[in-house]
Amino acid sequence: MSDEDEIILSELDDEELVQQMFDDLYDGLKEEIEEGVNILLERKWEPYDILTKALVGGMTIVGADFRDGILFVPEVLLAANAMKGGMAILKPLLAETGAPRVGKMVIGTVKGDIHDIGKNLVGMMMEGAGFEVVDLGINNPVENYLEAMETEGPDILGMSALLTTTMPYMKVVIDTMVEQGIRDDYIVLVGGAPLNEEFGKAIGADAYCRDAAVAVETAKEWMARKHNSVKSA
Numbered sequence: 001m002s003d004e005d006e007i008i009l010s011e012l013d014d015e016e017l018v019q020q021m022f023d024d025l026y027d028g029l030k031e032e033i034e035e036g037v038n039i040l041l042e043r044k045w046e047p048y049d050i051l052t053k054a055l056v057g058g059m060t061i062v063g064a065d066f067r068d069g070i071l072f073v074p075e076v077l078l079a080a081n082a083m084k085g086g087m088a089i090l091k092p093l094l095a096e097t098g099a100p101r102v103g104k105m106v107i108g109t110v111k112g113d114i115h116d117i118g119k120n121l122v123g124m125m126m127e128g129a130g131f132e133v134v135d136l137g138i139n140n141p142v143e144n145y146l147e148a149m150e151t152e153g154p155d156i157l158g159m160s161a162l163l164t165t166t167m168p169y170m171k172v173v174i175d176t177m178v179e180q181g182i183r184d185d186y187i188v189l190v191g192g193a194p195l196n197e198e199f200g201k202a203i204g205a206d207a208y209c210r211d212a213a214v215a216v217e218t219a220k221e222w223m224a225r226k227h228n229s230v231k232s233a
Ligand code: B12
Pocket: 056, 059, 062, 063, 064, 066, 067, 068, 073, 074, 076, 077, 080, 107, 112, 113, 114, 115, 116, 117, 118, 119, 121, 122, 157, 158, 159, 160, 161, 162, 163, 164, 165, 189, 190, 191, 192, 193, 194, 208, 209, 210, 211, 212, 213, 215
């Protein structure tokens, strides 16, 4: 056969396919990633497992090589684009059909920061858990958050930052909320790879969430607390 070196994704077993998807994500091959996601879905994989094991797993490898100077911005952008292709297929499947609305969240990446994959993932998982999500996108100055809180009336404000230079901006937003006397009207969740629990506490957030699954659990916990305190008030 002339094309014997061409890999047919559907002929690989699950483990080989996931490995191949890591390679394809690394190479920024969006169509192949979409095909891989569809094959895993046909094989009855849970959407959440495809997201975490195949896509986020692959992005971890990209992240390590970016850090080590093996990959550069253009390649990482292609990888991110391929990842988004896969996420777009999974998004509607992660939404639990008919789930009662459990709360509303406004989420955005802070000013100076254009990373949005993690934020998008959190948004998708929150929607999947029954939250209504208003996504402000990237590079948000404090005014955007304030305006969205006023017009959307969310229960939760979520902020994302992936750079050590942009994470302090979360404090700017929270401090402004304090100044305006609206801080306690919202549950503030923060996340992003360079953050940690200590940072979350130091800037006055309600919680730092390591990943999207923790974000959903934490949001539900805080919503339950909020309802209880409203009842007892
Ligand atoms: C993809 C990527 C890019 C892409 C972004 C594409 C996109 N659309 O997002 C591009 C190529 C554009 C990019 C650009 C840059 N990047 Co970049 N990037 C990454 C990379 C490889 C992966 C990030 C990612 O998507 N991870 C996968 C997602 C799923 O994980 P996550 O973002 O952490 O999100 C999860 C949790 O953190 C949490 N979470 C995230 N947000 C939120 C929000 C809330 C509310 C909650 C509750 C939870 C939560 O849940 C998420 C899901 O589980 C990281 C490496 C890394 N290790 O993080 C570097 C990294 C973040 N980038 C880095 C740098 C330096 C840059 C640039 C400055 C490079 C340059 N020289 O231009 C620019 C900055 C541009 C800017 N102004 O923002 C550094 C930051 C170093 C630092 N100390 O600050 C990193 C760490 C790489 C490195 N080691 O050098 N980057």
